[in-house]
Amino acid sequence: MFKHSQLESVKAWLAHPTHAAMPLHARIQRAIRQMILDGVLAPGKPLPASRPLAKSLGVSRDTIETAYSQLHAEGFIERHVGSGSFVAEMTEFATGRRISRRDPLSRNQTPNLSKRGNAMFSSGGVRELLAPRPFAHGVPETRSFPLQLWERLERQVLREHGTQVLLHGDPQGTEALRSAIADYVNLERGARATPDRVLILTSSQQALTLCANMLLDPGDRIFIEDPAYYGARKAFDAAGLECLPVRVDGQGVVVEQITAETRKVKAVFLTPSHQFPTGATLTLDRRLALIEWANRHQAWIIEDDYDSEFHYAGKPTACVQGLDPHDRTIYIGTFTKSLFPGLRIGYVVLPPQLVQPMTVARTLLDGHSAPLAQLTLARFMEGGHFGAHVRTMRSTYADRLGVLASLVGKHLSHFVEAQVPIGGLQMSCVLTCNMPERTAIDVARRAGIEIMGLSALHANGEPKAGFLMGFAAYTPNEIEGAVRKFADALGAVAKS
Amino acid sequence: MFKHSQLESVKAWLAHPTHAAMPLHARIQRAIRQMILDGVLAPGKPLPASRPLAKSLGVSRDTIETAYSQLHAEGFIERHVGSGSFVAEMTEFATGRRISRRDPLSRNQTPNLSKRGNAMFSSGGVRELLAPRPFAHGVPETRSFPLQLWERLERQVLREHGTQVLLHGDPQGTEALRSAIADYVNLERGARATPDRVLILTSSQQALTLCANMLLDPGDRIFIEDPAYYGARKAFDAAGLECLPVRVDGQGVVVEQITAETRKVKAVFLTPSHQFPTGATLTLDRRLALIEWANRHQAWIIEDDYDSEFHYAGKPTACVQGLDPHDRTIYIGTFTKSLFPGLRIGYVVLPPQLVQPMTVARTLLDGHSAPLAQLTLARFMEGGHFGAHVRTMRSTYADRLGVLASLVGKHLSHFVEAQVPIGGLQMSCVLTCNMPERTAIDVARRAGIEIMGLSALHANGEPKAGFLMGFAAYTPNEIEGAVRKFADALGAVAKS
Numbered sequence: 007m008f009k010h011s012q013l014e015s016v017k018a019w020l021a022h023p024t025h026a027a028m029p030l031h032a033r034i035q036r037a038i039r040q041m042i043l044d045g046v047l048a049p050g051k052p053l054p055a056s057r058p059l060a061k062s063l064g065v066s067r068d069t070i071e072t073a074y075s076q077l078h079a080e081g082f083i084e085r086h087v088g089s090g091s092f093v094a095e096m097t098e099f100a101t102g103r104r105i106s107r108r109d110p111l112s113r114n115q116t117p118n119l120s121k122r123g124n125a126m127f128s129s130g131g132v133r134e135l136l137a138p139r140p141f142a143h144g145v146p147e148t149r150s151f152p153l154q155l156w157e158r159l160e161r162q163v164l165r166e167h168g169t170q171v172l173l174h175g176d177p178q179g180t181e182a183l184r185s186a187i188a189d190y191v192n193l194e195r196g197a198r199a200t201p202d203r204v205l206i207l208t209s210s211q212q213a214l215t216l217c218a219n220m221l222l223d224p225g226d227r228i229f230i231e232d233p234a235y236y237g238a239r240k241a242f243d244a245a246g247l248e249c250l251p252v253r254v255d256g257q258g259v260v261v262e263q264i265t266a267e268t269r270k271v272k273a274v275f276l277t278p279s280h281q282f283p284t285g286a287t288l289t290l291d292r293r294l295a296l297i298e299w300a301n302r303h304q305a306w307i308i309e310d311d312y313d314s315e316f317h318y319a320g321k322p323t324a325c326v327q328g329l330d331p332h333d334r335t336i337y338i339g340t341f342t343k344s345l346f347p348g349l350r351i352g353y354v355v356l357p358p359q360l361v362q363p364m365t366v367a368r369t370l371l372d373g374h375s376a377p378l379a380q381l382t383l384a385r386f387m388e389g390g391h392f393g394a395h396v397r398t399m400r401s402t403y404a405d406r407l408g409v410l411a412s413l414v415g416k417h418l419s420h421f422v423e424a425q426v427p428i429g430g431l432q433m434s435c436v437l438t439c440n441m442p443e444r445t446a447i448d449v450a451r452r453a454g455i456e457i458m459g460l461s462a463l464h465a466n467g468e469p470k471a472g473f474l475m476g477f478a479a480y481t482p483n484e485i486e487g488a489v490r491k492f493a494d495a496l497g498a499v500a501k502s
Numbered sequence: 503m504f505k506h507s508q509l510e511s512v513k514a515w516l517a518h519p520t521h522a523a524m525p526l527h528a529r530i531q532r533a534i535r536q537m538i539l540d541g542v543l544a545p546g547k548p549l550p551a552s553r554p555l556a557k558s559l560g561v562s563r564d565t566i567e568t569a570y571s572q573l574h575a576e577g578f579i580e581r582h583v584g585s586g587s588f589v590a591e592m593t594e595f596a597t598g599r600r601i602s603r604r605d606p607l608s609r610n611q612t613p614n615l616s617k618r619g620n621a622m623f624s625s626g627g628v629r630e631l632l633a634p635r636p637f638a639h640g641v642p643e644t645r646s647f648p649l650q651l652w653e654r655l656e657r658q659v660l661r662e663h664g665t666q667v668l669l670h671g672d673p674q675g676t677e678a679l680r681s682a683i684a685d686y687v688n689l690e691r692g693a694r695a696t697p698d699r700v701l702i703l704t705s706s707q708q709a710l711t712l713c714a715n716m717l718l719d720p721g722d723r724i725f726i727e728d729p730a731y732y733g734a735r736k737a738f739d740a741a742g743l744e745c746l747p748v749r750v751d752g753q754g755v756v757v758e759q760i761t762a763e764t765r766k767v768k769a770v771f772l773t774p775s776h777q778f779p780t781g782a783t784l785t786l787d788r789r790l791a792l793i794e795w796a797n798r799h800q801a802w803i804i805e806d807d808y809d810s811e812f813h814y815a816g817k818p819t820a821c822v823q824g825l826d827p828h829d830r831t832i833y834i835g836t837f838t839k840s841l842f843p844g845l846r847i848g849y850v851v852l853p854p855q856l857v858q859p860m861t862v863a864r865t866l867l868d869g870h871s872a873p874l875a876q877l878t879l880a881r882f883m884e885g886g887h888f889g890a891h892v893r894t895m896r897s898t899y900a901d902r903l904g905v906l907a908s909l910v911g912k913h914l915s916h917f918v919e920a921q922v923p924i925g926g927l928q929m930s931c932v933l934t935c936n937m938p939e940r941t942a943i944d945v946a947r948r949a950g951i952e953i954m955g956l957s958a959l960h961a962n963g964e965p966k967a968g969f970l971m972g973f974a975a976y977t978p979n980e981i982e983g984a985v986r987k988f989a990d991a992l993g994a995v996a997k998s
Binding site for chain 1 (some may be wrong): 524528531532535539570572575576577578590611614615616617618619622623625626627628629630631632633634641644645647649652658659664665667668669670671672673689692703704705707708711715716717719720722736737785786787802816817819820824825826842843844845846853855858859861862863864865866867868869870871872873874875886887
């Protein structure tokens with residue numbers, strides 16, 4: 007018979023509320039299996055006969071028999087006619103379990119990752135704040151999002167499509183959404199898209215991963231802006247590419263450096279609408295020179311138009327994709343900033359010859375995107391709600407940028423000089439005092455304020471010390487409170 | 503002044519319904535930009551003065567001035583005081599556009615993909631039928647899914663969390679869902695999971711991609727089953743791994759072949775619950791031998807438990823992960839088959855030392871999964887609805903398997919022998935007539951029936967010709983209709 011403690015352990019399993027939905031025999035079977043796995047019941051040990059065990063547990067003998075049959079079928083116990091049931095002789099197994107229990111250190115061993123795995127891990131990845139606080143950058147205001155409207159559209163989609171939306175979706179994305187996106191980028195961004203050239207993804211990060219792997223091999227060179235968007239640089243590093251930084255000035259990336267390069271470079275990545283993080287807009291002549299270079303070298307232009315919806319002075323310049331007659335440009339867009347990050351929808355507008363390859367590659371990465379979210383978004387766009395939302399947010403963000411710029415001028419002018427951008431969701435500030443960038447970031451963090459240092463975004467040269475301040479997700483009151491707190495904290499450090 | 507056709511083209515833009523939401527000046531600006539991009543307005547060409555153009559279009563002069571200012575800001579036009587506005591001198595640009603127009607062939611050039619990109623493209627990817635028809639495999643029945651219950655739970659989540667669900671989610675997955683999954687796999691699959699060892703992904707395909715890249719480098723060896731799940735093989739090929747096929751018999755993969763291998767092999771991929779496609783269950787002693795091998799060589803076991811919810815005879819054997827005291831096993835699960843494919847939620851249960859590296863890598867691939875779907879699913883599981891749904895579907899699928907097996911016996915016994923599995927969503931049939939597998943597949947397809955050939959899943963040896971028939975997503979009536987149609991079509995071919 008079981009020891010008292012063993013019997014109690016079985017009874018505890020039977021009574022546990024999370025097991026309530028399981029049949030009695032299954033609960034008994036699992037309780038005994040767990041004791042075998044834990045080494046509490048050693049190999050070769052006899053199990054109680056079914057009749058006395060049934061009696062001790064207050065269940066029928068059939069119940070015990072069913073549990074034992076299942077344990078036998080799984081190979082955990084052996085049954086010998088006449089002499090009863092025994093824990094199977096699996097010595098390595100039981101020993102292994104006991105060793106692990108005794109040696110908790112073995113659980114903390116360094117993982118043997120692949121070389122590329124180690125590189126990806128040590129990059130730190132692309133982490134976003136879960137609960138944004140001033141001045142975390144790149145986050146839109148979501149508290150005023152028309153969620154009820156969104157829910158109503160989702161209900162409409164469900165009524166019309168029913169359980170159809172539960173099936174696998176087209177890996178290229180639903181036709182309705184691809185059409186809505188093509189119309190949008192053609193109209194608002196001067197792109198040349200057709201629905202059959204749009205590929206729906208989960209994010210611009212996925213677009214970067216796809217481009218890096220499908221267009222370049224490890225060791226291949228790609229031009230990136232200097233300073234550059236960290237998410238892109240990390241995706242390229244993860245893919246084993248060699249990144250060649252290109253200087254950025256007030257007119258965007260310095261294209262002469264690209265056209266003067268004599269080594270083979272297969273692609274260029276850029277953020278031409280509002281360069282990240284400087285906010286510079288790439289001029290038209292540089293765009294055309296870049297297209298000319300890409301065509302001559304059969305290279306790819308990867309254009310990340312991540313926040314072009316939010317341009318506060320005049321209209322944003324037409325995208326590079328729309329200017330490129332040679333089909334060398336891949337246009338990346340996302341709804342993370344224009345709608346909300348939890349949506350998980352981004353997209354690329356592809357040259358025709360890349361549509362099939364990229365779609366196939368996407369099925370290997372993760373299949374396809376959820377159809378319900380795509381159909382709801384398509385309806386949101388078709389109904390004009392997307393345009394309306396972007397217009398509302400553009401005006402809100404313009405106000406907030408004004409508030410931030412004026413408060414920084416008022417309270418932080420001893421420490422920094424603000425560089426007010428013409429668009430985007432963040433403003434960069436250059437440190438004008440002697441304080442090291444790292445100190446400013448630490449002071450901010452201790453005061454509960456998030457800022458991103460500029461130096462880490464630079465590859466070469468001597469970057470000016472400074473930081474990025476996101477403003478879009480915070481009300482004027484929140485901005486004011488945080489600027490004052492930051493000013494006090496900086497002041498205290500400067501005095502000490 | 504513009505030519506008549508040019509003026510008409512501007513007017514058409516203004517009147518186009520999809521442009522209705524745009525301000526008048528923006529429509530005029532875009533119409534002219536398009537004509538410049540198209541080469542209709544050549545470089546250097548003068549633009550109409552604002553006053554006569556305003557008159558022709560019936561708009562105010564200010565409107566034209568605003569449009570021209572924007573075109574000027576973008577660099578498309580030049581403005582000279584006293585002499586008016588001209589299309590900017592951008593000869594390469596305009597020429598490029600015209601060349602492309604004349605040479606439509608240039609659009610169909612072979613894309614210059616990377617070597618790995620070409621390999622991914624030529625694999626054909628992992629495509630799923632959008633509208634499943636008999637006997638497409640691996641698809642669950644979704645027409646009876648409790649969609650209204652799901653919607654109600656989603657509304658609850660939205661009421662409680664509000665716009666919080668719109669923000670970035672934890673890249674490891676929401677705590678509530680990780681807890682629900684840990685409870686589930688521990689209870690139902692004999693796993694040893696804790697919420698902090700679960701990583702939420704979009705699909706088991708994403709899990710395979712992550713494992714292949716994080717744990718192995720190009721050229722590294724991995725054991726796979728022979729025959730094998732095509733999605734896994736393609737993910738490993740895409741990652742540049744060398745796949746070593748291991749024979750499968752009635753007790754699952756032949757582990758002796760693995761333990762006898764003298765070359766360094768870093769991982770093994772297997773489907774131990776119901777081997778894909780044979781349906782074999784890996785025996786306990788082989789599981790233990792595999793764990794022992796993995797521990798001795800510090801290799802990884804990648805366990806894909808893709809449809810273990812659907813086991814029709816007795817209970818499924820506990821998973822390998824729960825038996826492994828050495829933390830060498832990565833357990834992959836998915837809701838694609840147990841709930842619905844459009845959900846896009848899969849997961850891995852990881853050894854503790856892999857949790858951080860895999861989470862970081864996931865942020866580089868595509869950030870995180872949509873919080874709303876995760877929270878709704880967590881609630882669905884917590885409320886016992888997941889368990890109830892699986893029980894209902896298990897009984898439905900067992901019935902459908904019975905129907906299919908009996909109909910194949912009745913109508914197709916001249917051609918095939920059915921191998922009735924103890925679980926899963928498909929049954930394999932071995933061709934017993936002289937018909938080549940390819941012919942059977944083509945005959946089926948012409949009759950509107952989908953079957954997957956078995957030969958393509960094999961790497962070595964002489965596979966028996968045959969095919970897989972999925973049964974889960976089709977009613978007994980649909981199954982009967984399709985079997986009869988298939989029998990008629992096969993009969994007609996056999997006679998001819």
